[in-house]
Structure formats: structure tokens, C-alpha cells
Amino acid sequence: MQNNFIPxxxxxxxxxxxxxxxxxKLKRIIxxxxxxxxxxxxxxxxxxxxxxxxxxxxxxxxxxxxKIRLAEINLSYTNQCQILKVGSSGWERGEINxxxxxxxxQPHTNQVDMIFIPEPEDAKEYDALLxxxxxxxxxx
Numbered sequence: 798m799q800n801n802f803i804p805x806x807x808x809x810x811x812x813x814x815x816x817x818x819x820x821x822k823l824k825r826i827i828x829x830x831x832x833x834x835x836x837x838x839x840x841x842x843x844x845x846x847x848x849x850x851x852x853x854x855x856x857x858x859x860x861x862x863x864k865i866r867l868a869e870i871n872l873s874y875t876n877q878c879q880i881l882k883v884g885s886s887g888w889e890r891g892e893i894n895x896x897x898x899x900x901x902x903q904p905h906t907n908q909v910d911m912i913f914i915p916e917p918e919d920a921k922e923y924d925a926l927l928x929x930x931x932x933x934x935x936x937x
Contacts, residue, residue, distance in 0.1 A: 802894075803880075803913040810881040811893055811911075824909040831872065831897060832904065852901050870899040880913050891915040 805811075807821035818826070838847030839854055849857075856867040874895040879888040891914050898908040 801915065803882075803891075803915060805880070805893075805911045805913050806883060808883045812879040812881070812888065813876055813893070820911065824911070827895065827897060827909050828907055831899060832907075835870075835899065835901070856901060867901055870897075870901065872897040872899070878913075889913075889915055 805820050807819070807824075809820045811818050811820060811823055835852040835855075836850045839849055839851060840846070841848050852867075855870070858865040858867065874897075876893055876895075877890075878893045879890050880893070881888050894912045894914060896910045898910075900906045
């Protein structure tokens with residue numbers, strides 16, 4: 798993919814496979830899903846009672862006798878998608894790059910950033926050529 802990023806507005810629509818999301822709603826869904834996963838309770842090896850959440854376990858990292866304070870969790874996702882920009886004439890193919898910043902001890906400051914990386918022009922030309930070939934083959 799080329800490195801020409803397109804900023805995504807909260808009213809744009811992202812299509813991932815068969816699911817379409819308004820960007821503002823997709824950001825909320827991602828943040829809630831990650832928070833939910835981090836708060837899942839874990840169990841000790843020989844216990845039937847939940848002990849800590851995944852987040853609590855991550856915050857107990859130690860290095861020798863020193864405790865490492867978990868200040869931030871960064872996650873990054875990339876997925877093929879299409880985007881419908883507000884005011885545009887149609888869908889555009891490319892990739893969505895989602896970066897999630899989780900601040901475990903200040904959850905109100907969590908952040909979800911997204912950028913769209915359009916499909917390179919030569920790939921669009923290839924798709925058009927492939928469509929032309931398929932039309933010719935289907936006519937025969």
C-alpha cells in the first residue's frame with residue numbers, strides 16, 4: 798500500500814466485509830470491546846474462584862524486585878475495507894489502520910485513532926482490466 802493516508806471523519810462510513818459502521822460508532826465499539834476483554838476475570842491454576850482481571854494481571858509485571866507500572870497499552874489493527882466519505886460520490890477501497898491507546902488507570906483518556914490508506918491507483922486499473930476480461934469471457 799502507498800503511504801498516502803486519508804484522515805477519517807466521525808461521520809464517514811467504513812465497510813469491513815459485510816458490516817458497515819459510522820466511524821464514531823466504530824470507535825466506541827472498539828474501545829468498549831477492548832475494555833471488556835481487559836476486565837475479564839482470570840483464575841489461578843487450582844482454583845474455581847476468579848482472582849484478577851487481565852488488566853490487573855498485566856499491571857503486576859515485575860523486573861527483579863521492582864514493580865513495572867503499566868501506564869499505557871497500545872494496540873494496532875489493520876484491515877481491508879471500503880470507506881464512504883461524507884460528500885463523496887462512492888465507496889473507495891483500501892485499508893483502515895486503527896490504533897488504540899488504553900490508559901488503565903485513567904480510562905476516560907482512552908483513545909482510538911483511525912486512518913484510511915487508499916488502494917494504489919495501479920490496483921484500481923488492474924481491477925478494471927480484470928472486469929473487462931471477465932465480461933469478455935462470460936460473453937463467450
